[in-house]
Amino acid sequence: MNSKYLVSRSRFIAAAPEAIFDVLATPALHSVIDGSDTVKGAQPRGPERLSLGGKFGMEMNIKLDYKILNTVCEFEEGRRIAWRHFGGHVWRYVLSPVTDDAGTPGTLVTEQWDARHVPARILLRLAGYLRRHPASIEQTLAKLDAYLTSGAGTAAGAAPDPQH
Numbered sequence: 001m002n003s004k005y006l007v008s009r010s011r012f013i014a015a016a017p018e019a020i021f022d023v024l025a026t027p028a029l030h031s032v033i034d035g036s037d038t039v040k041g042a043q044p045r046g047p048e049r050l051s052l053g054g055k056f057g058m059e060m061n062i063k064l065d066y067k068i069l070n071t072v073c074e075f076e077e078g079r080r081i082a083w084r085h086f087g088g089h090v091w092r093y094v095l096s097p098v099t100d101d102a103g104t105p106g107t108l109v110t111e112q113w114d115a116r117h118v119p120a121r122i123l124l125r126l127a128g129y130l131r132r133h134p135a136s137i138e139q140t141l142a143k144l145d146a147y148l149t150s151g152a153g154t155a156a157g158a159a160p161d162p163q164h
Contacts, residue, residue: 005115005124007133011141014106015148017095018078023147024093025050025081030058033147035139036132038062050083051075082114089115089124109144111137 013020023029026049027042043057050056052075060066074082074092082092092112099105113133115121 003116005118005121006112007114007137008110008112009134009137009141010108010110011138011145012098012100012106013109013141013145013148014100014104016105017097017107019148020093020095020107020109020144021078021081022049023144027056027058029147033140033143035141035143036136040065043067050081056083082112087124088118089113089121109141111141113137 023033027046028048031039031041038060040059040061043059046056047054050072052072054072055069056072057067057069060068068085070083070085072081072083073090074080078095080092080094082090084090090112092110092114094110094112096108096110097105098108113129115124115129118124
């Protein structure tokens with residue numbers, strides 16, 4: 001498969017992998033950290049916290065309001081979470097505990113948009129996703145970092161506050 005259909009960016013965040021994972025596994029917080037400004041909120045009746053095989057809906061807007069249903073397709077508590085919808089491409093987060101050059105403990109967070117196995121992936125390229133996703137992913141990682149380091153994110157195991 002052609003790797004141009006895998007967009008991947010990483011960022012060091014001075015927070016424990018468990019705290020970061022708690023944010024990623026909480027659909028109500030996805031609109032707070034979304035760097036594309038297309039995720040507007042979680043649909044009601046979905047799970048408060050994601051798990052493997054779990055289904056969750058999101059309110060979206062790309063020029064028009066719409067709803068999308070996602071299924072969690074990868075899940076390793078505190079380390080990896082990914083979901084896909086009917087289009088087949090995968091949004092994935094991989095968390096690796098690390099220490100930065102200054103000796104600060106934290107997590108290397110890698111976000112990926114993976115369309116390598118999508119049969120009609122050429123349509124995604126023609127729609128401009130390959131051009132837009134690198135900047136959107138970098139902005140999502142920056143928002144995730146700001147959320148966790150601003151005090152809005154909570155300690156691992158506590159319920160995140162979706163109001164922040």
